[in-house]
Amino acid sequence: MTSRQNRNRDRADRGIPEATVARLPVYLRALHSLQERDVATVSSEELAAAAGVNSAKLRKDLSHLGSYGTRGVGYEVEYLVYQISRELGLTQDWVVAIIGVGNLGRALAGYGGFASRGFRVAGLLDADESIVGQTISGMAVEHIDRLEDLIAERGVSIAVIATPAVAAQGLCDRVVASGVTSVLNFAPVVLSVPEGVDVRKVDLSIELQILAFHEQRKAGGPGDYEPLAAGDEPPGTTHYVEAVEA
Amino acid sequence: MTSRQNRNRDRADRGIPEATVARLPVYLRALHSLQERDVATVSSEELAAAAGVNSAKLRKDLSHLGSYGTRGVGYEVEYLVYQISRELGLTQDWVVAIIGVGNLGRALAGYGGFASRGFRVAGLLDADESIVGQTISGMAVEHIDRLEDLIAERGVSIAVIATPAVAAQGLCDRVVASGVTSVLNFAPVVLSVPEGVDVRKVDLSIELQILAFHEQRKAGGPGDYEPLAAGDEPPGTTHYVEAVEA
Known part of the structure; x- marks a missing residue:
């Protein structure tokens, strides 16, 4: 009953890694936003930026669904929504x-x-x-x-x-x-x-913890890992992070 | 203001990938559970299983914090809690x-x-x-x-x-x-x-979508990606998935 055994079994069955499955809803959310703006096609770079991942990872993830896009055109939004929804099982109630x-x-x-x-x-x-x-x-x-x-x-x-x-x-x-x-x-x-x-x-505090990490960075901490040493990192780092997992 | 530019800047500054940052709260949750059971040391395999990741990824993630464990002993739970909490900025209010x-x-x-x-x-x-x-x-x-x-x-x-x-x-x-x-x-x-x-x-429906994926798998769908083709995958696949991201 270990999680690893079953995850491996899953991979062998379908070839879709858990991490890819976890990103599919994020791509779907970005695609729905594009549909609302009547966008018909999207490049892997645009979709990756909207979902907060790099485009190579996005292309690899979508290749697991048999979706490769068209060179110079990108992905057809409506069909990709259908493919991901179908893969996730959202085409049924x-x-x-x-x-x-x-x-x-x-x-x-x-x-x-x-x-x-x-x-x-x-x-x-x-x-x-x-x-x-x-x-x-x-x-x-x-x-x-x-x-x-x-x-x-x-x-x-x-x-x-x-x-x-x-x-x-x-x-x-x-x-x-x-x-x-x-x-x-x-x-x-x-x-x-x-x-x-x-x-x-679902742990509602996890996203807060990730924000705290960046907030601390902006304040200049925590510095090196000498036990109990004071922070000594240069301050001023700023970040913009889109949540990839919710 | 793109997320990628800033993420890259972050990586260059500290060498901790966003994906690692996102997993640190999950490790911390698992470590707190171990503390509650008075466990003093934990192997990378045990901690990885509790957090739902593979142990190689766990070791690599923790190496970004300068934490490598001790061969044959593993990681000291209390110190690792301190390191991760400090990295995440949770040692302050x-x-x-x-x-x-x-x-x-x-x-x-x-x-x-x-x-x-x-x-x-x-x-x-x-x-x-x-x-x-x-x-x-x-x-x-x-x-x-x-x-x-x-x-x-x-x-x-x-x-x-x-x-x-x-x-x-x-x-x-x-x-x-x-x-x-x-x-x-x-x-x-x-x-x-x-x-x-x-x-x-935070999108509260994302975890539900991941469950739907597995529920559909258990029911035997969705089959291949011939447009609108009926599912034809063998039924009976079962999974146990621990949430890596919440």
């Missing part, structure tokens, strides 16, 4: 249940970016009787006791866990026992799952 | 203001993962008079008119924008005009900033 309807669960329930990418939130569940029955983003919150029935009735294929840490593993176990094999975890805890189940964890 | 106190802003205001990494939320701001004055996670929401004063008075160095898309650019401009050079953007819009300002964008 995915039924999502959100478990835990606190502030984060509410924010996710109303998040416009889900519906536009083919994710349909079909259920909101919480254990708190004072929340059950409330209408959030047009949907009534249901009691967590209904979890298994709701998954079966509505064909839920992805569970989003947005509960406190202490509740997450138990709910994850119930979700997996109900046959769901994809879990997006916002709870601050590492979930254990059997082989065949994908868990991805 | 960062003062954060959250702009936009809807569901997401509330979730971020109460997010435990910020304080524990050195991020102190010193202000909550909103334009909605019905929200101003409310107490969220022990802090009173202030009117957005106070933005510039609040940044100056409290020494805000990182602004978190959690507003609707339409308001984000104007608020970003005000934040930047007040001297803040790090912006974490949750609004579904690309922000324009002058050179010297770092923006990182």
Whole structure:
């Protein structure tokens, strides 16, 4: 059940590295922006700049999809959107249940970016009787006791866990026992799952930590790695960074 | 103001690639878990598995910090935590203001993962008079008119924008005009900033898209890239994926 074994298996099956898979949604976001501006074709350099990667990496990533562009023209935006969407599985609808309807669960329930990418939130569940029955983003919150029935009735294929840490593993176990094999975890805890189940964890502080790195650079730190030595780097470095991973 | 120019400048200055910087918080998360279990040393293989990367990449990443471990022993957990925290700038406090106190802003205001990494939320701001004055996670929401004063008075160095898309650019401009050079953007819009300002964008749907990719694989799709051809890949592939980027 190690992640490496399965990642290698994945590579052997399809030849698409995990790191490429992780960048495809970023390319897709950039391509959607181009579509909004009625751009029909895009060079690898332009698309790479918009996505915040270098163009050689972009071309290699897209070659895994069998997409090579046309010399002197670039990539056809609409077809590339179709190819990436198809590769990611976004050309079909995915039924999502959100478990835990606190502030984060509410924010996710109303998040416009889900519906536009083919994710349909079909259920909101919480254990708190004072929340059950409330209408959030047009949907009534249901009691967590209904979890298994709701998954079966509505064909839920992805569970989003947005509960406190202490509740997450138990709910994850119930979700997996109900046959769901994809879990997006916002709870601050590492979930254990059997082989065949994908868990991805979102840590909202990671992007802040990357900003702190650059903020420190701008201030001139941290200097060399002599234990506890004071910083001695020249100040004034500036950066503009587009997030490649969110 | 292109991202590539500045990224290259960054590399030349310090020799730490952006991709390595993005993985350091993931290593740190894994190391904190080891500390909680009183683990004193860790091999590169163990740490790599916990972080979801391969061990060669981990060793190379850590070598940028001047950290090479000890043959047969591995890395000393406590010292590596110190090195990474120092590199990321987490050994000092960062003062954060959250702009936009809807569901997401509330979730971020109460997010435990910020304080524990050195991020102190010193202000909550909103334009909605019905929200101003409310107490969220022990802090009173202030009117957005106070933005510039609040940044100056409290020494805000990182602004978190959690507003609707339409308001984000104007608020970003005000934040930047007040001297803040790090912006974490949750609004579904690309922000324009002058050179010297770092923006990182969080798209909450990206992890879901990666799950969809694997879910589709498990179901046997999408097959080859003949336009509109039906999927013809053997079913039954399973994966376990640890999120490397959040």
